[in-house]
Amino acid sequence: MIDIATRVWNHTWKIDPIxxxxxxxxxxxxxxxQSVYRNKPDVRxxxxxxxxxxxxxxxxxxxxxxLREQLDHIRTLRLSRGESTWLRGNTFYGKRQMFxxxxxEWFENxxxxxxxxxxxxxxxxxxxxxxxxxxxxxEIPALAVIMELRSRAVLKGMGRFxxxxxxxxxxxxxxxxxxxxRRIEGLRLADFGTRRRHGxxxxxxxVQAMIEALxxxxxxxxxxxxxxxxxxxxxxxxxxxxxxxxxxLADSDEELARxxxxxxxxxxxxxxxxxxxxxxxxxxxxxxxxxxxDWLTQWTGIRIDSGDPIENAEAAIRWWKAHGQDPRExxxxxxxxxxxxxxxxxxxxxxxxxxxxxGWGTLLTNDFGGLVxxxxxxxxxxxxxxxxxxxxxxxxxxDNPEKAMGPxxxxxxYKRVFGVGEQVGREVRV
Amino acid sequence: MIDIATRVWNHTWKIDPIxxxxxxxxxxxxxxxQSVYRNKPDVRxxxxxxxxxxxxxxxxxxxxxxLREQLDHIRTLRLSRGESTWLRGNTFYGKRQMFxxxxxEWFENxxxxxxxxxxxxxxxxxxxxxxxxxxxxxEIPALAVIMELRSRAVLKGMGRFxxxxxxxxxxxxxxxxxxxxRRIEGLRLADFGTRRRHGxxxxxxxVQAMIEALxxxxxxxxxxxxxxxxxxxxxxxxxxxxxxxxxxLADSDEELARxxxxxxxxxxxxxxxxxxxxxxxxxxxxxxxxxxxDWLTQWTGIRIDSGDPIENAEAAIRWWKAHGQDPRExxxxxxxxxxxxxxxxxxxxxxxxxxxxxGWGTLLTNDFGGLVxxxxxxxxxxxxxxxxxxxxxxxxxxDNPEKAMGPxxxxxxYKRVFGVGEQVGREVRV
Numbered sequence: 001m002i003d004i005a006t007r008v009w010n011h012t013w014k015i016d017p018i019x020x021x022x023x024x025x026x027x028x029x030x031x032x033x034q035s036v037y038r039n040k041p042d043v044r045x046x047x048x049x050x051x052x053x054x055x056x057x058x059x060x061x062x063x064x065x066x067l068r069e070q071l072d073h074i075r076t077l078r079l080s081r082g083e084s085t086w087l088r089g090n091t092f093y094g095k096r097q098m099f100x101x102x103x104x105e106w107f108e109n110x111x112x113x114x115x116x117x118x119x120x121x122x123x124x125x126x127x128x129x130x131x132x133x134x135x136x137x138x139e140i141p142a143l144a145v146i147m148e149l150r151s152r153a154v155l156k157g158m159g160r161f162x163x164x165x166x167x168x169x170x171x172x173x174x175x176x177x178x179x180x181x182r183r184i185e186g187l188r189l190a191d192f193g194t195r196r197r198h199g200x201x202x203x204x205x206x207v208q209a210m211i212e213a214l215x216x217x218x219x220x221x222x223x224x225x226x227x228x229x230x231x232x233x234x235x236x237x238x239x240x241x242x243x244x245x246x247x248x249l250a251d252s253d254e255e256l257a258r259x260x261x262x263x264x265x266x267x268x269x270x271x272x273x274x275x276x277x278x279x280x281x282x283x284x285x286x287x288x289x290x291x292x293x294d295w296l297t298q299w300t301g302i303r304i305d306s307g308d309p310i311e312n313a314e315a316a317i318r319w320w321k322a323h324g325q326d327p328r329e330x331x332x333x334x335x336x337x338x339x340x341x342x343x344x345x346x347x348x349x350x351x352x353x354x355x356x357x358x359g360w361g362t363l364l365t366n367d368f369g370g371l372v373x374x375x376x377x378x379x380x381x382x383x384x385x386x387x388x389x390x391x392x393x394x395x396x397x398x399d400n401p402e403k404a405m406g407p408x409x410x411x412x413x414y415k416r417v418f419g420v421g422e423q424v425g426r427e428v429r430v
Numbered sequence: 431m432i433d434i435a436t437r438v439w440n441h442t443w444k445i446d447p448i449x450x451x452x453x454x455x456x457x458x459x460x461x462x463x464q465s466v467y468r469n470k471p472d473v474r475x476x477x478x479x480x481x482x483x484x485x486x487x488x489x490x491x492x493x494x495x496x497l498r499e500q501l502d503h504i505r506t507l508r509l510s511r512g513e514s515t516w517l518r519g520n521t522f523y524g525k526r527q528m529f530x531x532x533x534x535e536w537f538e539n540x541x542x543x544x545x546x547x548x549x550x551x552x553x554x555x556x557x558x559x560x561x562x563x564x565x566x567x568x569e570i571p572a573l574a575v576i577m578e579l580r581s582r583a584v585l586k587g588m589g590r591f592x593x594x595x596x597x598x599x600x601x602x603x604x605x606x607x608x609x610x611x612r613r614i615e616g617l618r619l620a621d622f623g624t625r626r627r628h629g630x631x632x633x634x635x636x637v638q639a640m641i642e643a644l645x646x647x648x649x650x651x652x653x654x655x656x657x658x659x660x661x662x663x664x665x666x667x668x669x670x671x672x673x674x675x676x677x678x679l680a681d682s683d684e685e686l687a688r689x690x691x692x693x694x695x696x697x698x699x700x701x702x703x704x705x706x707x708x709x710x711x712x713x714x715x716x717x718x719x720x721x722x723x724d725w726l727t728q729w730t731g732i733r734i735d736s737g738d739p740i741e742n743a744e745a746a747i748r749w750w751k752a753h754g755q756d757p758r759e760x761x762x763x764x765x766x767x768x769x770x771x772x773x774x775x776x777x778x779x780x781x782x783x784x785x786x787x788x789g790w791g792t793l794l795t796n797d798f799g800g801l802v803x804x805x806x807x808x809x810x811x812x813x814x815x816x817x818x819x820x821x822x823x824x825x826x827x828x829d830n831p832e833k834a835m836g837p838x839x840x841x842x843x844y845k846r847v848f849g850v851g852e853q854v855g856r857e858v859r860v
């Protein structure tokens with residue numbers, strides 16, 4: 001029986017919206033947003049879409065009108081009562097009322113600020129300017145929209161059964177990854193794949209498949225909407241955006257050198273336990289740890305998001321040991337371009353020496369590599385970053401110079417201030 | 431939006447019926463049924479389920495109560511008005527009104543006769559006794575029910591996503607077969623997979639996938655319900671059952687020797703063109719052709735359903751040539767245990783020498799081999815055959831002694847009467 005009302009209702013949508021909820025974002029954006037709302041509510045920032053894969057000419061693939069419609073739709077979204085209730089009432093990392101009443105009231109009244117879009121040289125110049133706590137919430141939906149419009153563009157014109165078999169192949173691939181991961185003793189991983197997902201429904205499918213395939217080994221998802229819908233733990237802590245903006249706001253080299261630690265000092269006032277996770281690579285992991293204040297060694301863990309993961313993990317373990325900490329009580333979170341093989345290797349190397357967990361991103365939620373003609377669905381590296389704060393450019397050094405950002409002169413200054421020397425480049429796949 | 435009425439309606443079904451229409455059967459059963467209804471309406475026959483794969487203990491896998499419910503449901507089915515209209519109004523092989531008003535009236539009032547079911551030694555003893563035109567219509571639904579109950583039994587207890595991935599893998603396999611077949615120049619094939627299908631919905635999916643994958647190369651399906659639903663040509667001619675029953679009714683060796691030709695003499699009065707297809711292997715292809723009357727060489731084609739297909743096809747070509755017929759005007763239909771490789775080989779060998787087409791059965795609609803633990807969904811050879819006619823046993827010799835049937839003494843007598851000597855056995859996979 002056809003549900004006529006549903007069919008007619010579907011026809012009343014002008015578009016098929018990709019992002020349908022302000023909760024369709026990564027949990028750490030909300031944690032950081034609350035922190036920014038409390039500590040830096042008046043800072044003005046610019047976020048910008050950056051396609052690291054220049055050969056993928058997004059503006060030739062994706063219709064600008066369709067992109068505008070999707071972005072305009074996001075600007076109509078408001079936090080619903082049920083979504084607000086979920087945020088207010090939920091327990092995150094065992095803690096209730098993670099979000100303050102003041103922040104929740106602000107969030108309930110939020111609509112996302114305007115965007116600026118033009119085409120240049122086959123790419124979209126997409127920027128968001130305004131107050132930091134508002135603009136920062138564009139990052140994930142903007143990426144998700146571009147990624148899904150790209151998928152739709154590639155899939156247009158395929159036959160109905162050809163499409164079904166494409167998804168059959170992709171499902172089989174994801175499931176087989178799950179089967180391999182299930183056999184890894186002691187593994188723990190979460191979905192970190194929102195930003196580069198093939199599509200919303202696909203991410204939701206992958207998460208559900210992992211729930212069934214991995215059981216307790218699957219600890220949750222970074223996506224708040226999917227966490228809510230599938231009754232999972234929402235996972236995440238903080239990102240490069242905090243030290244990058246704090247650093248840009250610094251008025252002197254001395255302030256600059258202090259900025260990454262100041263961020264964490266403020267974070268420490270707000271969060272405890274599993275939320276006290278250091279992301280040390282913004283301006284070089286080795287140098288960050290060398291200069292870190294003693295109280296940081298008390299923190300629960302370190303997230304490793306660039307560079308050689310084994311090298312950085314060994315450095316973290318050495319750092320803890322050197323400060324009298326037992327690494328077996330500490331947590332390492334790996335989150336950079338992981339797939340099954342990398343997780344298996346890291347698990348084999350570090351299990352028993354330190355607690356470890358994985359944030360599995362693009363290669364969970366967007367591994368369509370090789371599945372269509374010309375590999376036109378292969379994952380690629382797209383980011384949306386804070387590029388300016390109060391009129392000053394931001395800088396990221398990373399442990400991989402391929403991921404570095406910022407004007408040349410500023411990059412040199414940061415390298416000097418943070419004592420970062422020669423770095424080894426690694427190909428950025430995803 | 432959930433369609434509440436549909437959900438509630440579904441709950442009103444006592445079971446999930448496998449066969450839901452009297453058209454869910456092979457087209458040739460209806461053609462043969464009309465012929466039997468006209469020529470032998472009062473013959474009493476017994477059909478019996480025969481599981482050639484003894485190691486598959488069906489009665490231990492399938493619940494007897496569930497089987498009874500499914501069979502009982504089939505006995506409640508009547509031809510609907512729309513189904514009758516389709517049969518009355520359709521063009522089959524370019525001919526209108528293939529079914530006479532008298533036959534249609536009889537069919538519209540038909541319900542299937544009772545069945546007899548018991549368990550013995552891990553197998554079901556399932557028999558159908560009564561008038562030939564009624565009993566014969568049990569064959570396909572009985573097989574389809576057993577095959578699908580076996581699938582359901584094996585799949586019980588699997589997880590939701592595990593199941594989805596199982597079907598994803600099976601879909602990918604079918605699609606990849608389609609992709610290979612699409613590249614074979616001049617190929618023509620039809621679905622003959624009703625009787626051994628994994629399930630009804632699965633057969634329907636496979637047929638639709640082949641429509642998309644093969645385009646004009648896919649000529650139709652033997653399944654009347656799916657042909658009706660998907661607007662395809664219903665395909666089929668006649669089967670072993672006719673000569674087997676005619677032979678059993680013969681009162682002397684002379685009558686027995688004539689029986690296979692008498693069947694076709696009557697068929698010739700009813701059908702022309704593409705429906706004049708000889709199935710020569712019931713009592714040995716070579717011997718059948720040697721003794722065939724001259725008028726049979728005028729027929730359109732020969733179906734090759736056992737033995738070595740190349741050998742039998744060459745024999746058919748030689749036979750036509752020896753009788754002054756141009757094989758390039760003749761049709762060979764291959765229908766025995768085919769898969770992609772066999773079709774590719776036969777096509778390569780015979781294209782240009784003779785018209786050829788393929789009836790692709792079990793390995794289209796039930797290729798789940800290797801996809802579950804213990805290969806518990808591997809296809810196997812299940813048939814439902816006429817074993818008695820007016821109290822006398824039937825016999826089949828086939829070109830493969832592994833497919834022979836009948837009491838030993840009778841088999842010897844038939845071999846003598848039809849002049850069949852030593853035969854080479856071939857493993858019966860499906």
